[in-house]
Amino acid sequence: MIDRAKQAWGIVLTGNSPDNRGGARSTIAPRAFEDEVPRNIVTEIVSRPRLHPHIITFANEKGGVGKSTLAFHVTVALAHAGRKVVAIDLDRRQRTLERGLTYRGGTASNLGIALPCAQYAVLDQPSTASLYQTINRLGGDADFVVLDAAGADSPIFRRVVALADTLITPINASFLDLELLGRLNPVSGIPESAGCFGQTVSDLRREKLAHQLGRTDWVVVKNRVRSAEKRHIGRVDQALERLSVAHDFRIGQGLSERVAFRELFQFGLTHLDLDLIPGMTQPQASSRSEIAALIADLGLQVEPRVRASAAQRPAARVLKQTRENFRAALNASI
Numbered sequence: 197m198i199d200r201a202k203q204a205w206g207i208v209l210t211g212n213s214p215d216n217r218g219g220a221r222s223t224i225a226p227r228a229f230e231d232e233v234p235r236n237i238v239t240e241i242v243s244r245p246r247l248h249p250h251i252i253t254f255a256n257e258k259g260g261v262g263k264s265t266l267a268f269h270v271t272v273a274l275a276h277a278g279r280k281v282v283a284i285d286l287d288r289r290q291r292t293l294e295r296g297l298t299y300r301g302g303t304a305s306n307l308g309i310a311l312p313c314a315q316y317a318v319l320d321q322p323s324t325a326s327l328y329q330t331i332n333r334l335g336g337d338a339d340f341v342v343l344d345a346a347g348a349d350s351p352i353f354r355r356v357v358a359l360a361d362t363l364i365t366p367i368n369a370s371f372l373d374l375e376l377l378g379r380l381n382p383v384s385g386i387p388e389s390a391g392c393f394g395q396t397v398s399d400l401r402r403e404k405l406a407h408q409l410g411r412t413d414w415v416v417v418k419n420r421v422r423s424a425e426k427r428h429i430g431r432v433d434q435a436l437e438r439l440s441v442a443h444d445f446r447i448g449q450g451l452s453e454r455v456a457f458r459e460l461f462q463f464g465l466t467h468l469d470l471d472l473i474p475g476m477t478q479p480q481a482s483s484r485s486e487i488a489a490l491i492a493d494l495g496l497q498v499e500p501r502v503r504a505s506a507a508q509r510p511a512a513r514v515l516k517q518t519r520e521n522f523r524a525a526l527n528a529s530i
């Protein structure tokens with residue numbers, strides 16, 4: 197697996213790794229990587245017809261920070277607000293966003309109800325051409341395109357970061373996660389250099405501005421915040437404030453650690469959906485208000501519209517027993 201990845205990236209190991217002891221450093225072979233500089237990426241975007249929808253990219257080179265969880269909740273919240281949403285999962289192995297949205301369709305069918313939905317797909321070919329085709333096939337006239345990137349640098353990763361009108365980077369409240377944005381002096385607390393992801397974003401944003409492609413609104417949001425870690429979170433917040441000035445990002449309130457944000461995944465639901473389902477447990481007000489605050493922080497201007505999108509997936513006719521069994525399983529999971 198590692199060898200395959202190295203081949204794909206043309207990585208030449210010359211460092212003191214178990215693969216190649218005694219060398220001095222790692223380099224990346226120019227063959228695979230030389231075209232991946234920000235200028236070429238942005239030039240490629242400029243050469244294509246401009247996309248109409250507002251592009252929201254969830255990206256962080258750090259894995260497991262909640263990109264897909266937030267992408268799913270934001271997609272559902274935008275659909276609830278009556279917006280036409282296209283959601284594209286860039287992670288061809290995990291497919292979390294795609295699975296959540298597929299389960300959502302299954303839930304709507306099994307309960308015989310209409311749910312606000314998005315058009316969605318996994319990006320099969322990790323290329324700009326394929327991405328544009330997929331967006332245009334699913335809805336070039338959509339209000340929003342939500343892109344959920346896998347948690348590692350790659351050519352397509354850089355492209356979806358470059359394409360973002362709004363770039364959302366979830367992080368855990370941890371100095372390990374801040375390190376990817378930028379490094380701070382541990383004594384003075386002063387930002388010293390960009391981290392790997394911070395550098396990528398900064399280079400792509402600069403290149404976009406040089407090509408009159410507009411400013412990427414970069415929003416970093418803490419996720420899985422636990423109230424018990426107050427003192428530590430205070431230190432992380434202070435560091436994050438400093439990094440936000442150094443690297444020009446906004447800080448969103450983010451989400452706390454809540455079972456409510458993961459318990460309904462198998463059903464493709466969020467707590468925003470529960471009052472659309474007859475006979476369901478009361479939705480958790482706190483998780484709904486966190487999502488509302490997140491949407492407000494993103495500055496997406498989504499005042500509620502008439503639920504036009506609910507009509508996208510009309511209620512299916514379903515056997516009473518099927519509906520009851522499904523509702524019982526759903527109730528048991530909350």
Ligand SMILES: Nc1ncnc2c1ncn2[C@@H]1O[C@H](COP(=O)(O)OP(=O)(O)OP(=O)(O)O)[C@@H](O)[C@H]1O
Nearest residue numbers: 259260261262263264265347420452453454457458
């Ligand atoms: N706010 C939250 N509260 C509780 N659990 C959460 C929250 N956010 C994410 N999780 C859980 O954290 C784990 C990682 O989340 P997720 O898969 O969304 O991260 P990711 O950044 O998309 O990961 P990857 O880099 O692998 O794509 C999952 O088990 C998810 O259910």
Ligand SMILES: [Mg+2]
Nearest residue numbers: 263264287292
């Ligand atoms: Mg993910």
